[in-house]
Amino acid sequence: MEYVDEIRSLGNQLSFRGNIEVPSEVDKIVIAGMGGSGIAGMIFKDCYTKKPVTLVNSYNIPDFVDSSTLFVAISYSGNTEETLEATRKARKRGARIRAITTGGKLAEIVENAVIIPDGYQPRSAVGFLTVPLLRGFGLVDDSEIEITKKLLSGYDVSVDPYRKFADEMYSKQKIPVIFGTPGFGSVAYRWKTQFNENAKVLAYATSFPELNHNDTMALEGTYRKEEFYFFVLTHPLLEKEISNRIKITSDLCKIEITRVEGEGATQFSNLFTLIHKGDYISYYLAEKRGVDPRNVEIIEKLKRGLKGSV
Amino acid sequence: MEYVDEIRSLGNQLSFRGNIEVPSEVDKIVIAGMGGSGIAGMIFKDCYTKKPVTLVNSYNIPDFVDSSTLFVAISYSGNTEETLEATRKARKRGARIRAITTGGKLAEIVENAVIIPDGYQPRSAVGFLTVPLLRGFGLVDDSEIEITKKLLSGYDVSVDPYRKFADEMYSKQKIPVIFGTPGFGSVAYRWKTQFNENAKVLAYATSFPELNHNDTMALEGTYRKEEFYFFVLTHPLLEKEISNRIKITSDLCKIEITRVEGEGATQFSNLFTLIHKGDYISYYLAEKRGVDPRNVEIIEKLKRGLKGSV
Numbered sequence: 001m002e003y004v005d006e007i008r009s010l011g012n013q014l015s016f017r018g019n020i021e022v023p024s025e026v027d028k029i030v031i032a033g034m035g036g037s038g039i040a041g042m043i044f045k046d047c048y049t050k051k052p053v054t055l056v057n058s059y060n061i062p063d064f065v066d067s068s069t070l071f072v073a074i075s076y077s078g079n080t081e082e083t084l085e086a087t088r089k090a091r092k093r094g095a096r097i098r099a100i101t102t103g104g105k106l107a108e109i110v111e112n113a114v115i116i117p118d119g120y121q122p123r124s125a126v127g128f129l130t131v132p133l134l135r136g137f138g139l140v141d142d143s144e145i146e147i148t149k150k151l152l153s154g155y156d157v158s159v160d161p162y163r164k165f166a167d168e169m170y171s172k173q174k175i176p177v178i179f180g181t182p183g184f185g186s187v188a189y190r191w192k193t194q195f196n197e198n199a200k201v202l203a204y205a206t207s208f209p210e211l212n213h214n215d216t217m218a219l220e221g222t223y224r225k226e227e228f229y230f231f232v233l234t235h236p237l238l239e240k241e242i243s244n245r246i247k248i249t250s251d252l253c254k255i256e257i258t259r260v261e262g263e264g265a266t267q268f269s270n271l272f273t274l275i276h277k278g279d280y281i282s283y284y285l286a287e288k289r290g291v292d293p294r295n296v297e298i299i300e301k302l303k304r305g306l307k308g309s310v
Numbered sequence: 311m312e313y314v315d316e317i318r319s320l321g322n323q324l325s326f327r328g329n330i331e332v333p334s335e336v337d338k339i340v341i342a343g344m345g346g347s348g349i350a351g352m353i354f355k356d357c358y359t360k361k362p363v364t365l366v367n368s369y370n371i372p373d374f375v376d377s378s379t380l381f382v383a384i385s386y387s388g389n390t391e392e393t394l395e396a397t398r399k400a401r402k403r404g405a406r407i408r409a410i411t412t413g414g415k416l417a418e419i420v421e422n423a424v425i426i427p428d429g430y431q432p433r434s435a436v437g438f439l440t441v442p443l444l445r446g447f448g449l450v451d452d453s454e455i456e457i458t459k460k461l462l463s464g465y466d467v468s469v470d471p472y473r474k475f476a477d478e479m480y481s482k483q484k485i486p487v488i489f490g491t492p493g494f495g496s497v498a499y500r501w502k503t504q505f506n507e508n509a510k511v512l513a514y515a516t517s518f519p520e521l522n523h524n525d526t527m528a529l530e531g532t533y534r535k536e537e538f539y540f541f542v543l544t545h546p547l548l549e550k551e552i553s554n555r556i557k558i559t560s561d562l563c564k565i566e567i568t569r570v571e572g573e574g575a576t577q578f579s580n581l582f583t584l585i586h587k588g589d590y591i592s593y594y595l596a597e598k599r600g601v602d603p604r605n606v607e608i609i610e611k612l613k614r615g616l617k618g619s620v
Binding site (some may be wrong): 027028034035036038049050051052053054057058059060062063064082173175177182192193195196197199200201202203204209210212213214215216217218219220221222223224225227228239241244245248249251252253289291296298299301302305306 | 337338344345346348359360361362363364367368369370372373374392483485487492502503505506507509510511512513514519520522523524525526527528529530531532533534535537538549551554555558559561562563599601606608609611612615616
């Protein structure tokens with residue numbers, strides 16, 4: 001499968017059936033996952049606020065993890081070191097454990113893990129990794145999925161806007177900085193990581209309104225200002241308050257902020273349409289740079305180095 | 311008071327008496343705060359994991375906020391729009407509400423708010439803003455505070471190392487990127503915001519081990535690599551695993567990562583010694599750049615702009 005086909009597959013991934021089973025008696029949720037798998041937990045946290053959700057992206061779990069805790073381990077390979085160790089610790093505390101994975105050790109140690117299709121780069125499998133969680137909690141229904149799939153398939157045949165962004169960034173060698181908005185911080189972070197892993201360029205993410213308390217002071221007069229490319233991720237449901245902040249920030253700090261909009265009438269469709277746009281932009285930036293978007297050799301070398309050193 | 315005196319005051323701030331009263335019957339904690347005040351909640355979350363802690367840095371509160379929730383509003387001025395609105399919403403849900411502030415509207419709407427000294431820039435008051443929270447939860451004792459104060463006072467008389475970092479960054483117009491480590495993500499973010507607000511330069515923060523799943527792919531071959539200055543914040547309690555990751559990342563990605571160490575035998579002393587070092591570096595970078603570290607006029611203009619536009 002060509003890498004661009006992995007990107008194109010996002011719509012079909014959303015139809016994946018199989019969701020984690022959510023016990024009714026838990027009162028808090030912990031989701032463990034790193035990088036391309038961890039993003040699923042971040043998206044979930046942006047969508048679900050009925051119980052406290054704590055994200056774990058290290059070896060350690062919070063002290064509060066107990067038998068009333070739902071602990072969801074997400075690892076595409078099933079062999080992510082940090083996630084496996086966190087899962088073993090959660091088991092010792094008696095947590096209710098679920099997993100989303102293609103297999104690996106995680107499928108061995110967690111009963112009834114949701115097994116998703118393999119053969120993708122973990123970060124390309126964001127639909128497979130996220131939908132079982134959203135479905136399990138009843139946060140998305142079939143009609144929303146169908147509408148979102150239709151929107152996504154439109155992008156797949158008309159990629160010129162994404163090429164254009166990539167060309168602009170490439171021609172001036174700009175570092176992308178992505179501004180999120182409330183409920184969409186996960187997508188800003190997703191864009192950052194896709195620029196890192198696909199295009200191999202540094203990238204950073206922050207969010208409105210928090211960035212108005214710090215970044216704003218730098219945006220006007222920082223050195224090297226011309227070397228950054230500022231995106232803001234908006235959507236039709238955006239509060240007027242935040243929309244005003246974006247405009248005023250751009251005016252006061254004298255910066256161009258490129259607005260990229262999600263589509264649809266729900267948070268789900270807006271999240272996934274924005275993810276898809278970012279995936280394409282980072283893909284075309286990789287193409288422009290002549291780097292292989294699939295290559296993550298450095299991360300593999302690092303893992304081997306860690307094994308050798310401990 | 312000169313701005314550098316505000317920075318120097320950190321040690322004395324740690325002796326502030328007055329802590330929030332923590333009801334025993336709550337089962338989850340929400341802390342609302344933005345920017346320089348919000349950092350207190352982040353530090354707390356790095357230190358306390360006995361109950362789920364959710365940070366709010368927007369107008370909205372999670373659906374789970376109820377009468378079993380401790381809701382702590384932190385705003386130095388007491389007039390932060392986002393925090394006030396979140397607090398009003400929490401009150402409607404029957405949450406147990408506490409506040410840390412110098413006054414303002416927040417002191418009017420929250421009974422028994424902990425009132426801290428005014429006259430500082432909010433971000434300089436990080437000791438006043440954080441200690442009432444840590445003390446309230448029994449996370450720090452007098453002996454730890456005395457030890458930390460002694461360490462901090464040493465830095466105040468020997469600032470050459472911080473000037474040197476600032477000089478290096480300034481001479482090559484470098485953008486600081488700060489790598490945190492587990493339990494110290496709040497300090498990496500604090501450094502970022504201090505570079506933004508004091509020195510008026512863009513700055514970004516990420517953390518080990520998560521950054522090894524994304525940034526690592528960019529660090530070797532990104533364009534504009536020479537324009538960033540990478541710090542990692544370490545401390546004597548750092549796990550060997552993370553220490554290995556730092557070394558291997560530096561070797562594989564062929565980047566220089568400047569290590570800045572905390573001091574002392576506790577997370578508290580390491581957090582605050584690292585904060586203090588970052589404060590000085592950003593202060594001297596402001597001096598080099600000839601910008602007023604105290605000036606936050608853009609943020610004030612933005613607030614006025616928002617009032618005019620809504």
